[in-house]
Amino acid sequence: MSGYRTDHSRARGLGSAKHGAGHWIAERVSALALIPLCVWIIFAAVRLSSAGYGDAVNFVSNPINATLIFLLIAVTFWHMHAGVRVVVEDYIQDHLGKIALLILNLFICALGGTLAAFSVLKVAFTNGSF
Amino acid sequence: MADAKDRPLSPHLQVWRFHITMFVSIMHRVTGCGLYAGALIGAWWAAALAGGPVTYNNFLGVLGSIPGKVVLFGLTICMFFHLGNGIRHLFFDMGEGFDLKTADFSAWALMGFTAVATLFTWGLAYATGGI
Numbered sequence: 001m002s003g004y005r006t007d008h009s010r011a012r013g014l015g016s017a018k019h020g021a022g023h024w025i026a027e028r029v030s031a032l033a034l035i036p037l038c039v040w041i042i043f044a045a046v047r048l049s050s051a052g053y054g055d056a057v058n059f060v061s062n063p064i065n066a067t068l069i070f071l072l073i074a075v076t077f078w079h080m081h082a083g084v085r086v087v088v089e090d091y092i093q094d095h096l097g098k099i100a101l102l103i104l105n106l107f108i109c110a111l112g113g114t115l116a117a118f119s120v121l122k123v124a125f126t127n128g129s130f
Numbered sequence: 131m132a133d134a135k136d137r138p139l140s141p142h143l144q145v146w147r148f149h150i151t152m153f154v155s156i157m158h159r160v161t162g163c164g165l166y167a168g169a170l171i172g173a174w175w176a177a178a179l180a181g182g183p184v185t186y187n188n189f190l191g192v193l194g195s196i197p198g199k200v201v202l203f204g205l206t207i208c209m210f211f212h213l214g215n216g217i218r219h220l221f222f223d224m225g226e227g228f229d230l231k232t233a234d235f236s237a238w239a240l241m242g243f244t245a246v247a248t249l250f251t252w253g254l255a256y257a258t259g260g261i
Binding site: 031037046060080084087108123 | 182259
């Protein structure tokens with residue numbers, strides 16, 4: 001049957017998936033959001049390094065801190081999934097191995113991000129005056 | 131797909147001579163992968179805090195140990211490098227700073243920034259009793 005197809009018909013669908021620009025822009029926008037969030041969390045981490053359990057709970061229970069941590073988690077885990085996805089796509093040539101690593105990357109990021117977000121919400125909702 | 135294994139790997143390490151911009155570009159991916167582990171340690175921090183005082187103190191014990199501090203110090207380097215170079219790349223994406231002189235300068239400035247910011251952060255933690 002393929003002998004009857006036109007050159008144009010055979011070439012169709014072989015190009016890019018047309019999703020690249022969206023992925024590229026989303027990586028940059030998440031990077032932009034992470035600039036202030038990372039600077040903030042570095043100083044928060046320095047503060048918490050000399051504090052105990054109670055201070056950490058109080059820190060997370062503050063509504064503004066809880067909001068910023070929640071955003072940091074969401075954007076960070078999205079950004080790292082996008083970044084490592086590109087690394088896997090660039091360096092892994094084996095088709096099955098590539099798909100396995102892409103799925104593993106997605107599952108690790110989804111699990112880590114959900115665990116972190118749920119934990120922060122649990123602390124914020126059960127210990128603070130939210 | 132039969133000759134897929136013969137294709138050169140990105141970023142074609144074998145055809146470039148060493149250069150600071152090349153080193154910084156490679157390290158952006160390396161530090162990004164390091165921060166991947168760092169984010170998972172962050173998730174572990176949140177889970178330990180949600181677990182209560184006992185699990186949280188266990189967590190502080192692990193991170194406060196010598197190996198824990200070495201990992202945290204490495205992650206601080208990764209953080210400032212990736213943050214600084216991320217900003218550098220956002221300028222590149224806007225078409226700024228692409229000429230060799232500026233790109234070389236910003237790459238060296240990034241190395242300086244990473245060193246100073248890392249030492250400042252650990253100095254601050256030391257001064258406030260965190261380490």
